[in-house]
Amino acid sequence: xxxxxxxxxxxxxxxxxxxxxxxxxxxxxxxxxxxxxxxxxxxxxxxxxxxxxxxxxxxxxxxxxxxxxxxxxxxxxxxxxxxxxxxxxxxxxxxxxxxxxxxxxxxxxxxxxxxxxxxxxxxxxxxxxxxxxxxxxxxxxxxxxxxxxxxxxxxxxxxxxxxxxxxxxxxxxxxxxxxxxxxxxxxxxxxxxxxxxxxxxxxxxxxxxxxxxxxxxxxxxxxxxxxxxxxxxxxxxxxxxxxxxxxxxxxxxxxxxxxxxxxxxxxxxxxxxxxxxxxxxxxxxxxxxxxxxxxxxxxxxxxxxxxxxxxxxxxxxxxxxxxxxxxxxxxxxxxxxxxxxxxxxxxxxxxxxxxxxxxxxxxxxxxxxxxxxxxxxxxxxxxxxx
Numbered sequence: 001x002x003x004x005x006x007x008x009x010x011x012x013x014x015x016x017x018x019x020x021x022x023x024x025x026x027x028x029x030x031x032x033x034x035x036x037x038x039x040x041x042x043x044x045x046x047x048x049x050x051x052x053x054x055x056x057x058x059x060x061x062x063x064x065x066x067x068x069x070x071x072x073x074x075x076x077x078x079x080x081x082x083x084x085x086x087x088x089x090x091x092x093x094x095x096x097x098x099x100x101x102x103x104x105x106x107x108x109x110x111x112x113x114x115x116x117x118x119x120x121x122x123x124x125x126x127x128x129x130x131x132x133x134x135x136x137x138x139x140x141x142x143x144x145x146x147x148x149x150x151x152x153x154x155x156x157x158x159x160x161x162x163x164x165x166x167x168x169x170x171x172x173x174x175x176x177x178x179x180x181x182x183x184x185x186x187x188x189x190x191x192x193x194x195x196x197x198x199x200x201x202x203x204x205x206x207x208x209x210x211x212x213x214x215x216x217x218x219x220x221x222x223x224x225x226x227x228x229x230x231x232x233x234x235x236x237x238x239x240x241x242x243x244x245x246x247x248x249x250x251x252x253x254x255x256x257x258x259x260x261x262x263x264x265x266x267x268x269x270x271x272x273x274x275x276x277x278x279x280x281x282x283x284x285x286x287x288x289x290x291x292x293x294x295x296x297x298x299x300x301x302x303x304x305x306x307x308x309x310x311x312x313x314x315x316x317x318x319x320x321x322x323x324x325x326x327x328x329x330x331x332x333x334x335x336x337x338x339x340x341x342x343x344x345x346x347x348x349x350x351x352x353x354x355x356x357x358x359x360x361x362x363x364x365x366x367x368x369x370x371x372x373x374x375x376x377x378x379x380x381x382x383x384x385x386x
Contacts, residue, residue: 157175178373223337307357
């Protein structure tokens with residue numbers, strides 16, 4: 001069976017399990033957007049024999065390079081797509097794929113796969129992360145795609161409910177969560193990095209992710225400031241990049257807690273387990289907005305696989321991963337006092353950290369491991385191809 005998977009970029013944690021099914025299928029991975037930076041670039045280079053990056057045509061490149069045009073709503077429809085011209089359509093027909101998987105039910109890439117279906121025997125799957133009925137200005141495109149697509153793969157129940165609200169039949173939606181390698185991410189990893197960072201005697205609170213407003217890192221720093229008043233033997237480790245980085249550094253300086261906060265650049269995926277190894281508590285304080293809420297929270301299953309307790313906000317799909325009072329604590333988004341209270345509770349009780357970490361590991365093994373999820377992806381591909 002020949003399979004083509006199209007993405008604007010391939011996060012390593014998404015591609016790794018897909019690579020593992022390559023023994024069962026002939027899979028071509030296509031990148032449909034040049035918006036790839038940092039750790040993604042490094043990963044693409046490591047896997048360039050598996051990944052085909054599609055070029056932009058001149059007209060589309062002109063639009064992408066013109067910031068004032070790109071900001072106009074109608075032109076942002078191409079941001080997840082390789083070109084205004086039907087490149088994907090031609091690729092699908094030329095290579096006679098059996099199954100094609102694209103991303104989101106409002107992209108031009110998905111629309112091209114639906115059109116290709118009319119001229120070939122290809123079966124279409126859409127990976128749908130989006131869990132808000134948005135954007136309204138693509139309603140007509142969504143309507144056609146929802147009607148004609150053979151199957152939808154969703155990583156969360158919030159994404160499934162979104163599709164149902166848009167009129168997609170329940171039987172077309174396949175709930176298959178993201179997954180993690182529980183052999184690489186485990187509770188017995190070496191903590192060498194702690195010595196390197198000079199924090200061997202500290203309790204480490206960890207945040208990994210983008211430094212953008214909707215991730216709520218500002219609230220985490222303010223909560224951490226409160227916690228420090230009671231316990232100075234703690235450190236906040238913030239790993240990632242984003243437009244808010246300087247603002248967050250300035251906030252730490254203003255609150256006079258910079259000596260207890262370490263900012264690290266985004267870490268390549270093949271080393272991210274080393275970061276999880278040195279943490280004691282992982283925090284994801286996401287803030288839902290009108291147009292976004294947490295679509296999964298992959299860092300959570302990495303941390304839980306490593307036996308770490310979680311403190312996270314009730315945003316989007318997070319409550320589907322973290323069981324409140326069992327594998328961690330859920331707090332109201334933006335509630336600094338509650339965030340500080342739950343983190344403090346875990347800091348003061350090592351047995352509670354161990355207990356929640358153990359239950360988190362067990363939950364990942366049962367619901368989010370390669371062993372559980374990869375067979376479900378295979379089953380979907382086989383079933384859709386008859």
